[in-house]
Amino acid sequence: MFDNTQIQSYKSITAPADLRQKVMTSCESTEKGKKFPVQKTIYGLAPLAACLLLVFSISMFDKGEPLMLSAGDIPLNGESATLPYMAESVAENAVYGLRVASLEPEKYAVTLIGNQEMEIVIADGLAVPAEDGSIQWTVIVPNEDMVYKLTLLAEGKDYVVTLRYNVQSGNFSIQYDEE
Amino acid sequence: MTIIQDRQMQLNKAYDKYADMLYHLSLSHMQSREDAEDVVQEVFCKYFAKAPAFTDEAHEKAWFIRVTINQCRDQLRHRNVRRYTPLHEIEEIATQTGLTDESSLDVMHLLSYLPEKLRITVILHYLEELSVEETAVALKIGKSAVKMRLSRAREMLKDKITKEDGHV
Numbered sequence: 001m002f003d004n005t006q007i008q009s010y011k012s013i014t015a016p017a018d019l020r021q022k023v024m025t026s027c028e029s030t031e032k033g034k035k036f037p038v039q040k041t042i043y044g045l046a047p048l049a050a051c052l053l054l055v056f057s058i059s060m061f062d063k064g065e066p067l068m069l070s071a072g073d074i075p076l077n078g079e080s081a082t083l084p085y086m087a088e089s090v091a092e093n094a095v096y097g098l099r100v101a102s103l104e105p106e107k108y109a110v111t112l113i114g115n116q117e118m119e120i121v122i123a124d125g126l127a128v129p130a131e132d133g134s135i136q137w138t139v140i141v142p143n144e145d146m147v148y149k150l151t152l153l154a155e156g157k158d159y160v161v162t163l164r165y166n167v168q169s170g171n172f173s174i175q176y177d178e179e
Numbered sequence: 180m181t182i183i184q185d186r187q188m189q190l191n192k193a194y195d196k197y198a199d200m201l202y203h204l205s206l207s208h209m210q211s212r213e214d215a216e217d218v219v220q221e222v223f224c225k226y227f228a229k230a231p232a233f234t235d236e237a238h239e240k241a242w243f244i245r246v247t248i249n250q251c252r253d254q255l256r257h258r259n260v261r262r263y264t265p266l267h268e269i270e271e272i273a274t275q276t277g278l279t280d281e282s283s284l285d286v287m288h289l290l291s292y293l294p295e296k297l298r299i300t301v302i303l304h305y306l307e308e309l310s311v312e313e314t315a316v317a318l319k320i321g322k323s324a325v326k327m328r329l330s331r332a333r334e335m336l337k338d339k340i341t342k343e344d345g346h347v
Contacts, residue, residue: 001305001333006286010306015202019216020194026220027190027227121319122245126232140230148229151319158319 046145046164050175110137110163121151121158139163190227197243200307204244207290207302208251218250244317248299255295292339297332304329
């Protein structure tokens with residue numbers, strides 16, 4: 001489609017020299033909480049959004065179309081927590097169990113249990129398949145609101161598990177979507 | 180060394196490794212230098228904030244590509260960009276980015292004719308030289324969908340070139 005000259009020409013495009021400094025400055029200010037006010041506002045609305053999603057999910061489930069499930073908040077406080085009510089309430093090929101445990105300060109292990117083979121497509125943090133068929137997903141939670149996504153492939157369908165950490169409440173909220 | 184310093188060092192390393200690739204990927208997708216810079220900036224900030232752990236280099240590269248594509252899509256959605264960039268703007272973009280040779284202009288020109296879904300597929304497969312499988316993973320679609328998009332893109336460009344009496 002493109003000849004070698006065109007490909008090489010495309011690849012020779014380099015990032016502007018001053019971009020590195022912009023990136024460093026921007027990332028540092030993000031770390032200090034000075035950037036992304038819009039996103040922070042959105043994250044601040046996460047509990048409300050989670051409630052709306054839960055209501056929406058339940059209504060979808062009642063119609064026999066379990067497309068989405070918001071599993072609510074998981075209080076951590078350094079202990080492990082399980083979401084029993086994810087079980088049986090989603091489609092047959094869904095993740096049906098989820099457990100979050102504290103590994104060490106700022107690091108949490110999320111275990112996703114499915115009733116069939118799940119392939120990890122892409123994950124924020126580290127996700128690896130375990131021998132028992134579950135998926136061990138390790139995320140680092142710094143002292144700020146964070147959103148992590150894990151995309152799974154099961155029976156040809158993509159599922160996105162979204163894990164949100166709310167620094168104010170100290171809770172995780174989990175959202176599960178079929179794409 | 181503190182955790183922050185360690186993460187800054189990781190960020191610098193990742194920047195050295197991926198900045199150029201993410202920049203030309205974003206630039207060809209967004210067709211705007213400012214937008215491409217914003218995308219690259221956001222991607223590295225996500226990397227810095229989330230400190231993702233990767234199983235290997237391929238996993239790391241896939242993460243950067245995936246996040247860049249998502250970021251491009253977000254920006255395109257928010258600014259409600261038109262699907263096609265008029266020809267007179269292509270030369271302007273190329274000049275802004277220093278791409279004044281004919282090959283670069285050709286590439287930018289051709290990509291501008293493609294709708295977003297086809298354009299990103301073409302960029303990943305033909306220009307970033309990802310395999311069909313890697314492209315499928317990056318776009319979260321099946322291999323057959325990638326092949327179909329590539330075929331549709333080729334057809335569209337062929338029609339366009341025929342009309343212009345040019346060559347790809």
